[in-house]
Amino acid sequence: MIPELGQLALALALCLALAQSLLGLIGAARGEVQWMAATRPAARGQFVFVAIAFACLTASFINNDFTVAYVASNSNSALPLHYRIAGVWGGHEGSMLLWILMLSVWTFGVTLFSRHLPLEMVARVLAVMGLVSTGFVLFILFTSNPFVRLFPAPPDGRDLNPLLQDPGMVIHPPMLYMGYVGFSIAFSFAVAALLSGRLDAAWARWSRPWTTAAWCFLTVGIALGSGWAYYELGWGGWWFWDPVENASFMPWLTGTALIHSLAVTEKRGAFRSWTVLLAIVAFALSLLGTFLVRSGVLTSVHAFATDPTRGIFILALLTIVIGGSLLLYVWRAPKIGLGGGFEPLSRESMLLMNNVIFAAAAGSVLLGTLYPLALDASGLGKISVGPPYFETVFVPLMAPALFLMGVGPLARWKKASLPDLGSRLRWAAAAAAIAALALPFAMGRWGAMVALGMLLAGWVAASGFVQIWEKVRNVQGPSGAWTRLQSVSRATWGMLLAHFGVAVFVVGVTLVKGYESEKDVRMEPGDTTEVGGYTFRFDGVRDVTGPSYVAGRGQIAVSKNGNPVTMLYPEKRIYRVQNQPMTEAAIDTGFTRDLYVSLGEAVSDTAWVVRVHHKPFVDWIWGGCLLMALGGALAASDRRYRLAARQAPEQYATAAAR
Amino acid sequence: MIVFGLAVLSAATAFVLAAFRENLVFFFTPTQVEAKEVPQGRAFRIGGMVVPGSVKRQADGVTVEFVVTDTAKNVPVVYKGILPDLFKEGKGVVTQGKLGGDGVFYASEVLAKHDENYMPPAAADAIKQAQSINQKATHTLVESK
Numbered sequence A: 001m002i003p004e005l006g007q008l009a010l011a012l013a014l015c016l017a018l019a020q021s022l023l024g025l026i027g028a029a030r031g032e033v034q035w036m037a038a039t040r041p042a043a044r045g046q047f048v049f050v051a052i053a054f055a056c057l058t059a060s061f062i063n064n065d066f067t068v069a070y071v072a073s074n075s076n077s078a079l080p081l082h083y084r085i086a087g088v089w090g091g092h093e094g095s096m097l098l099w100i101l102m103l104s105v106w107t108f109g110v111t112l113f114s115r116h117l118p119l120e121m122v123a124r125v126l127a128v129m130g131l132v133s134t135g136f137v138l139f140i141l142f143t144s145n146p147f148v149r150l151f152p153a154p155p156d157g158r159d160l161n162p163l164l165q166d167p168g169m170v171i172h173p174p175m176l177y178m179g180y181v182g183f184s185i186a187f188s189f190a191v192a193a194l195l196s197g198r199l200d201a202a203w204a205r206w207s208r209p210w211t212t213a214a215w216c217f218l219t220v221g222i223a224l225g226s227g228w229a230y231y232e233l234g235w236g237g238w239w240f241w242d243p244v245e246n247a248s249f250m251p252w253l254t255g256t257a258l259i260h261s262l263a264v265t266e267k268r269g270a271f272r273s274w275t276v277l278l279a280i281v282a283f284a285l286s287l288l289g290t291f292l293v294r295s296g297v298l299t300s301v302h303a304f305a306t307d308p309t310r311g312i313f314i315l316a317l318l319t320i321v322i323g324g325s326l327l328l329y330v331w332r333a334p335k336i337g338l339g340g341g342f343e344p345l346s347r348e349s350m351l352l353m354n355n356v357i358f359a360a361a362a363g364s365v366l367l368g369t370l371y372p373l374a375l376d377a378s379g380l381g382k383i384s385v386g387p388p389y390f391e392t393v394f395v396p397l398m399a400p401a402l403f404l405m406g407v408g409p410l411a412r413w414k415k416a417s418l419p420d421l422g423s424r425l426r427w428a429a430a431a432a433a434i435a436a437l438a439l440p441f442a443m444g445r446w447g448a449m450v451a452l453g454m455l456l457a458g459w460v461a462a463s464g465f466v467q468i469w470e471k472v473r474n475v476q477g478p479s480g481a482w483t484r485l486q487s488v489s490r491a492t493w494g495m496l497l498a499h500f501g502v503a504v505f506v507v508g509v510t511l512v513k514g515y516e517s518e519k520d521v522r523m524e525p526g527d528t529t530e531v532g533g534y535t536f537r538f539d540g541v542r543d544v545t546g547p548s549y550v551a552g553r554g555q556i557a558v559s560k561n562g563n564p565v566t567m568l569y570p571e572k573r574i575y576r577v578q579n580q581p582m583t584e585a586a587i588d589t590g591f592t593r594d595l596y597v598s599l600g601e602a603v604s605d606t607a608w609v610v611r612v613h614h615k616p617f618v619d620w621i622w623g624g625c626l627l628m629a630l631g632g633a634l635a636a637s638d639r640r641y642r643l644a645a646r647q648a649p650e651q652y653a654t655a656a657a658r
Numbered sequence B: 001m002i003v004f005g006l007a008v009l010s011a012a013t014a015f016v017l018a019a020f021r022e023n024l025v026f027f028f029t030p031t032q033v034e035a036k037e038v039p040q041g042r043a044f045r046i047g048g049m050v051v052p053g054s055v056k057r058q059a060d061g062v063t064v065e066f067v068v069t070d071t072a073k074n075v076p077v078v079y080k081g082i083l084p085d086l087f088k089e090g091k092g093v094v095t096q097g098k099l100g101g102d103g104v105f106y107a108s109e110v111l112a113k114h115d116e117n118y119m120p121p122a123a124a125d126a127i128k129q130a131q132s133i134n135q136k137a138t139h140t141l142v143e144s145k
Helices: A002-030 A033-062 A069-074 A081-089 A092-112 A119-143 A167-196 A201-232 A243-268 A272-294 A308-336 A347-377 A387-410 A418-442 A448-474 A481-486 A490-515 A619-636 A639-657 B002-023 B030-034 B121-144
Strands: A383-385 A517-523 A528-531 A534-545 A549-560 A563-568 A571-575 A580-584 A586-589 A593-602 A608-616 B024-028 B044-050 B063-069 B074-080 B092-099 B105-111
Touching: A002 A033, A002 A092, A002 A119, A002 A167, A033 A069, A033 A081, A033 A092, A033 A119, A069 A092, A081 A092, A081 A167, A092 A119, A092 A167, A092 A201, A092 A272, A119 A167, A119 A308, A167 A201, A167 A243, A167 A272, A167 A308, A201 A243, A201 A272, A201 A619, A201 A639, A243 A272, A243 A347, A272 A308, A272 A347, A347 A383, A347 A387, A347 B002, A387 A418, A387 A448, A387 A490, A387 B002, A418 A448, A448 A481, A448 A490, A490 A608, A490 A619, A517 A528, A528 A608, A534 A593, A534 A608, A549 A586, A549 A593, A549 A608, A563 A586, A563 A593, A571 A593, A580 A593, B002 B024, B024 B030, B030 B044, B030 B074, B030 B121, B044 B074, B044 B121, B074 B092
Parallel strands: B024 B044, B074 B105
Antiparallel strands: A383 B024, A517 A608, A528 A534, A534 A549, A549 A563, A549 A571, A571 A580, A586 A593, A593 A608, B044 B063, B044 B092, B063 B074, B092 B105
């Protein structure tokens, strides 16, 4: 009964999504106020029905209803409750439903926080979001229905993939999808603006907080995924340039470019058509990312051939969304105009360079991800593009971006002066140079790449302090430093914090790349090995039993100069239902280093191959990502967006009159 | 300004494409390795099935030898390190490394995906190719008789 209810709710959501888009599009074109006003309730209703559908699927998982095919293949009665809930998005069908849920959550958000936008704009934005939703719900209902029953029902489910039985995997997909789907708002605003032919500062101001919020979720989602790979895959790596990771990284790169170009469009009215294009591309790459990961095309391009309906539907959906919006862009973009001019040395020009760099970076990831697939699909041979390619490309691309990150926020709009920038940044340059020279020595060994990383991280961080110092110094009046700091907008604090997060991230990446050490050793109980100045003593392996697995649990005592540091318990698990082995690493996390131990395999009755890592500053990588996301959240909550929204109707009217 | 931006963009593109060409890793089947169709001194990937009974551990406990086959031809592989969880005799494997002058493939990476029944597509293809060639060969034999 419950699955049928879910399916019915989904069908009703489809009807409402269709109504939402038709009412919005036609209403806005004809100027029918009633029609346009109806988009809001339609969107809210759609949210309610999608939520009901999602709740129904979740209930089927909680009740272990193995008559539902999707539940039977992604859950098991021995699974603890939280993994049964996470099982909802453990496979293709449920992920698609989660995607739709996220889209309707964002749509609901737009209906709540758009009261001060012109009705016509809101109607068009909701209409475009409704169209996207229609496409996806159709996709679910016709090719990926999670509510299909299974007869005869199996006595128990096939279990959730053991790799996904992990707390990180419970929240990683929802975060990631919030990010992916969040870019649909920037996309919808862009398409709505193209339809109306009015792209001005107000448009940029409305879409900015939404875009930044989506970017925050995506940042956290990617960081969680990377952290999960680090401790769950047992290899000690934190980024593999795997197509699955690249799929989420491309929208992030484009989204980062979009955030920066939106800033220019809002403040200076420039880059308009470029901003619109970026908004379209960011969402297109989000769609591509979803499908790359979820359609099975990565496991085998030939998966498309075995289930052609799904593949063809996906390609058609991608073509309509991307092709349609690009056609609209080509048709309407010439009307948008270029906006204000600027000198070769100005904040605009630096943000332009930022955009060029991030676009090139996204392009290089796209090439490295899709080219092998295209070659394979056309039967021209098999190739792979590994980390060396991406690393060769990213260092030279990102180094100038980091340099500009230190200069850009201090440069004036329209026209900046080199001597002025030089004198304001001389202390930051000195601090960065000292960091580059001294820190590698402090770590024990000087290396050119480490010095470069420290130079750039030091530069970004020091430039941030210069910016804060100038704010404190420049504000006129007798008020104290604290009140002056309080007058700095949240948007500025957010930008500073996010850029500081980048510096932290760069420190983490540089130091872990430069100084990490690892060893694979055969150990008998009592054997010791030394890595990174720590002594690891292997005390043997004993058997333990978990809720859905049996495991050999090793015990390793870590000491430094004879003083005990910690005990580590890495495991080698066998998940019973799927009979799948899994390596569960044991990690001692620290501010300046991680100690990471994983079990290889037993080579005799008592001896094991053990992998030991010493990873300096590795946690700074994720710390930096969190700071970036926090900075973004701070910026998105700036009062200006709420105030501006209230004043918007008049501004919009004057802009239109012009 | 636009010209400058375009210049930077094209320089970046040229650089990316050069890096791409340099770091491509090609895939070969054991049959191709045997026929010396593989690059010398450059890393490439081979795939196939781990021959049952071929996995041997050297005295240090971390160096492993095994044989990869596409059912037609075999390639001996040496790898130092921990094998992935799903590496098993009789199962599919893809490995990356360089071919030594002694005909042994020195692997720097061994990939076996996380799924019990999963055969890396490249490995499955290698076996399929070799088998279809075998079949053709038997067909021609039969016909010539």
